[in-house]
Amino acid sequence: MNDAELIENLKKYNQTRTLKILKNIDKLNRDKMVEQLKEIDFVQLKDLYKNISEEAKVNVGELKPIKSLNPDKMDKEEKEKYEEIGEDVIKNKKFAVATMSGGQGTRLGFKGPKGTFKIDVEPEPKYLFEIIVDTLQRANKKYNTIIPWYIMTSPENNDQIVSFMEKHNYFGYNKEFVGFFEQGELPLITEDGQIMFDENCNIEKASDGNGSIFKSMYIKGVLEDMKEKGIEWVYIGSIDNVLLKMVDPLLMGVAIKEGSQIATRSIFKNCPTERIGSLCIQDGKVKVIEYSELPKDMIEAKDANGEILFGESHVMCNLFSMKALEKISLQTLQYHKAHKKYSYMDENCKMFIPDKPNAYKFEYFIFDSFEFFDQISIVRGKREEDFAPIKNKEGVDSPETARKLYNDYWRKQNGRV
């Protein structure tokens, strides 16, 4: 795109503020802005704006509960059979793990990538990346293998993460088995669909969500690399759950036995009003529906056994076959928008500092990939074994709650402390 074409596009896509800034700013910064603007996908920008102008879906359609397997209700032999199937895949080196660490971790408010956050667990404090390594190393030892580990970073935090891992010598993990890949970004836009510039004349962007992992794996050659290694199943997990069990032979065995391409470990809701996404069938498709979207009568509904009808919840413990990853990487997931406060450069090149939400950030969500499949397998996990997320600075899902869950779990497991 040359300069004239860029100006045409800015006019065509109604980027009036940017056009004014370009007139008012000095040449050096103008050139810097123009270079970045040439990289903007204006059609996508229009789609983003369309997304914010659309009314929220009022009708949730037909909602049905989803079936899951509860390991507590399996007999020992049945459970072992599933586990053997999964263990074979791991021992035969057909399994890899991917960790999503491209998020901004805004709620935690920690300066730096979340994986570099240190949590004060017993017997000694550990970084979140270190906890992931511990889990992988335990599995490597058990199954006599080295599991390939892929870490998704973002353009914002990639360099910090790579140098952190180098500095800590990968916490003893064989670095030949560790790969990093960057996810994408999407521009932020104001309520009237305008691109935003920060005080350094850079276009304001943010990571495009954890659902970006599929396309990013494809674009960055990760899927090719996995295929070359003979990988058939990939566990994709988050960086911030200190009880995450990425190497889950039971889950894999169930997926294989049930003929599913995707499997997830769920957590059952504490109470009907707990604010976590429910796994369900919506208009015939596998979906995760946010608490806020569930109609009131559905929130409280119980099944014949008195269990919460939409209690099965998605907590980012997902296993995908290679076939599933390849299929999803070619699909376009929907955008989810978040209304937030962002400062930006106004048309007179002065920074505008908002006092209320004024702009939108867009993300793809990993669970939107489920709907491309007729079924997924669900194995019910346990909160005290599987789910100790660090989201907030304090209160629920904070370092304090995660620390307690981690310590309690490990005290029971092997008497540490």
Ligand code: UTP
């Ligand atoms: P969250 O959606 O909880 O986001 O991420 P976050 O970045 O950790 O925290 P907030 O919302 O800004 O406070 C769940 C997982 O998905 C990853 C996160 O790193 C975490 O492991 N993630 C999220 C990405 O890898 N990329 C993204 O763009 C967003």
